[in-house]
Structure formats: structure tokens, C-alpha cells
Amino acid sequence: MACIAGFLYMPAGRSARSFWVGTDQIRSNLSIISCGWFGRIILYVNYIVSVFTSLLWIHPLADILVKRSSNAGGLVGNVGFSTSDFGRFRVLCLLLSGLLQAMAVRPNLQMFLNEAVLSWYQRLHGSKTPDLEFSRAKMFLHNHYLCLVALQFVAPSVLVIIFLGLSQIDLGSFAVSQLVCGSLPCSEFVGQVGLLMSWWVLFVWSAFASASLVFYRRGVLYVS
Template sequence: MLPFFQLYSNLILQTLFSLSLTLVLTFLKIPVFFLQGLHTYIHPDNVAGHHGGPASSSSGVRAAIRRPSDSGSGLDGYQSLSSRTNTELKKKNKSKDKFEFDENNAQIFRLKLDEGHLQTRLFYNDYHNSFVFSFVGISCLLLYKYLGYKQDSGVLANGDLIPIIFGFIGLIKAFSSLAKISFEKSGSKRSEKQFSAIFGVLGFILGIIICSGIGPLVFDFHFDSIEGSWRIFVSILMGFIAGSLYMPAGKNARSFWLGTDQLRCNLSIISCGWFSRLILYANYILTVFTALLWINPFVEILSFVSFSKSEFTRFRLLCLLLSGVLQIVSLRSNLQMFLNEAVLSWYQRLHASKVPDLDFSRAKVFLHNHYLCLAVVQFFAPSVSLLLFLGLSQIDTNSFDKYNLVKEVAVFMAWWIVFIWAVITSASLVFYRRGILT
């Protein structure tokens, strides 16, 4: 019995580890815990009492942002933030242009996300399943790397099947969630769906160019060993990934734009703190730098650095790994910026004219709450897919004749995710700066 455990120790460890980790993630509700502590916002239609009096503090809702004129309304303990001072408000009241405006209806309330909020949101199950299977797949790949590879031991003895199976399941869950979100009728604008389709077609065409032999003139990838049918499959996969990443990368650019205060609105509640801002900058710079590492003109520039071929290969893989990790680290900051955009809309509509029009901001606050988990999946799925592709490329097995080809394609797909992410994010930031996007 002991020789059996010694021979199949890797397989047994992989199996027990994957099953126990799945149970722990599910029963301890780690996907919910990962998002707890973030703040969301509500914009009530009428915060006054039933008889026109001030809102009761016994309702459990805490006001995060209030107009200065409501500071004495009897709601103790509320944080008062406003874009106008009391002096400015007095000058406004002395103005000849008088109008009736209910200050109570201009309030916005901040709530801390908890388990009840998250589990009732649309697409929560998609986020939960993507998180669990992706986390288990990445963990199994890390355990495989730690246990090492036994020569001439076979697939079962090495436990190769467990990380491969969970790795592919994690990829399928992540991309199926992205595809489901992309086809959601009310989850995105019609123009966003059209641009996603355009990027999908462009990605497929570029895939044909890269796989056909023309690509190595620009991209440092060589697919000479790939047969014609596999090249079509790789091109279709590239098109699918490019189309699926358009909306997530666009949201990432918007979060970066708001989090680093490119609007210069000087509202501390909208922009990030210094540490989160540092993470956003580092993530963007590393993503662009990593995307350039497989483009021949940039590779020629780096060739002057004393890198050997093996060292340069490891350096590329390390940059891919760091890029995926930074995307996960910046996920909470990006999601908070997505939610804070509702505050920006409230602020703009409140001061856009003499008579504030808050209908648009009410709708925006509702939609940002309603599609909270949709945004989580869009920020989460690309980063874990990058890490899963990278992990699958590191499995050393000679048991499958075609697996060396799969490893080569896996590295390429990890880079392709980074490349598309960098292109769409950079283009969106340029459009924001020039006022093409608002």
C-alpha cells in the first residue's frame, strides 16, 4: 500500500487539495468576502418622512453626502460632504433668481457592501463560479509547480490531469461569463456591442495574419508547427477574446481616468488614495510594457541589454505573471471607481444648471448597483484567464503528443489578452483626453 501512495503521491495531493479548496471557498463564501468593504451608493426618490418631516435615522441608512443646508435636519452621525460651502449657499439664497428646489431630494447615500447586497445582484452566480473554479485552477497549477515533475512517471503519477482539467474549466467559466455578459441586452449599450463585434472580426483577421507566417515580421511568434485547422481554431479564439475584452477594457480605462483624477474635479470621494492610484499607474504601465515584449522592433531595442535567449524568455513570462497579479490587485480599486462614477454623475447633474436635474443620476446610480457583479466579472475574468493560460503553459509533460503545441498557444493567448487590454485601454484614454468620450 505504501508504494502505491509513494507512486501516486502527486495525484492524491492534487485531488485532495482541489476538493478541499473548492469546499472551503464555497462554504466560507470567499467570493463575497473578496468584495466586502467596498462602498456603493443609493439615490432615493424622496428621503423625507411620510408627513414631510426629516428622514428618520432609525431606518439604518446612513447619508454619506449631504447638502450643507440639511446639516441640522436631526440626522446625527452622518458624514457631510458637499461641493459648496455655506458662504456660497448664502450668496445663492440672496440671488434675485429664486426657485423652489427640495434639498432633501438632492441627497445621495453611501452603503458598505455586505453579503446581502452582493448575493442579490444580477450575475452574482457567474462571478461566484468564475472565482471558485479559477482560484482552484490557479492554485492547482501552483501546487503542480511546487511538487515538481517526475520523469517517466506518467500522467497519473505526476498528477498532470488535475491542474489541466481545472485550468481549462476555469478558462471556460471565465470566458462563458464574459460571453453571457456581452450578449446581455440591457447590460451594455448597442454601440458597445457593435464595437465588440468589430474588435472580434479584427482579432480574427489579425490571427490569420499572425498564424499564416506574415506575423513573425512584426510579432515574435512562430507557428510553423501548427497545422491549418489549428491555425483557424487559434484565429477564432483570438477573435472571441478580442471581442469579449472590448467592454471590460473600456471600463478599466474609465476607472483609471476617474481614479487618477484626470478630470481635475478635485473630489476626494471620487478619486483613489495615493496607494490605489500607484497600483493603477503600475498596472497600466506594466500592461503596455508587457504587450510590447513580443513586438520585434521593441525586442530589437531590448536586444542591446545583456539578456540571453533563455533569460529573455523568463523575463517575458515574469512580466506576464506580474501583469495578471496586478490586475487582480487593482480589481477592488477599479470596481470602486465604477461605483464612484455614480457620485460624479450626481455632482455634475446637481450643479449643471440653476435647477438641478437628477433623473439621469438616479438612473445611473440604480444601474451601477444593478450591474455591480457584471462589472466584477468584466474586471476579474481577463486577469484570471491570463494567469490560467500562463499556468497551463508551464506544465511539463510528454504524455500528450500535442501538448507542446498547447503550451505554445497558451503563452500566445496570455500575451494576446495583455495586448488587447493595452490597446483598448490606451485608445480609450486618448479619446477621453480629447473629449471624444465623456
């Protein structure tokens, strides 16, 4: 799990950077830099749904949304889903988050390329004698590493969907599983591990992206 967390550091950071540029948080007011209305909706919905889904495994929120007893006093445990319905709801939210992250790949890639255009524009209008060598080098590097960055943007959604798919497979129907596991509940174990790993990928991505956005807001990180 620690390896996955380290692996997701760069994709989450790049996604936060693309969100910052694509939603025009830098207030550049340049239509060629930020996303259109549809791209902004995808970026906002992707981030909100991912954060909300990652919190569904945290007990304070889970306790509020699950109805545990009809005799419970107050809000917690008295309203919400049944335990089985809440489990299905979490699976659907994970699937929706994975699909939204896949949909956000295109605007994220576009914002990655637009960063180089923004750098060129800033240096072009930053002084009377602009030095554009840095901007040319940045545009070259952004195009050179486009495939690598595309893989980084795709990886979280692929991992979420793959682990979620593994959690829904009934291994008890396979003869090999019966020979290896015997009477042990391997199918339930693999299902729970797959569900846990799918949530862990989304939780780590959301945590890194949220922390990066806070740093951008506070001026610790910036786009140049």
C-alpha cells in the same frame, strides 16, 4: 483570437474609464470621487506594466533587449538578456501583469460606483433647479450591474494567469497525453499556444485601454 478580442472590448473600456476617474484626469478635485494615493499607484503601475509586457513580443523592442551575438555592432544584438533569460523575463512580466490586474479590481470597482456619485454631483450643481432623476437612475443601474462589472474587471487577469499556467505545464508526464500524442511534441505546442494566448489577452486589453484613454484625452469620450 478574434473572439477574445471582442470579449475584452468592454473590460478594457471600463478599466480605461476607471483609470481616468481614479487618477482624477477630469480635474474634479473631489476626494470622494478619485482614488487615494495607493489606489492611484496600483492603477498607474498596472497600466504601465501591462503596456510594457505587451510590447515584449514586438520585434523592435525584443531585438534591443536580447543579446544575440558578441560581435554585433551597435546597440541592437549587443546588449541585453540571453535568449533563454529573455523568455523567462517575459513569463515573469506576464505573471506580474496578471497579478497587478487582479489587484486593480478593487479600485476599478470603486471608480465604477463613484461615476454615479460624480453624475449626481454634476447635476446637483449644474443649475439652480437640478433634475436628479437621471442621477438616481444611474446610481440604481451602477449598483444593479455591480456583479457583472466585477466579472468584467476580473476576466482579463484570470485569462492571463490561466493561459500562462497552461504554458508551464509539462503534458509529457501525463499518460493520457502520451496515448493521444504519441511521438508528437504536444507539450511544446500547448505551451507555446498558452503563452501566445496569455500575451494576446494582455496585448488586446492594453490596445483597447490605450485607445480609450486617447479618446478621453481628445474629448471624443467623456465621463458624465
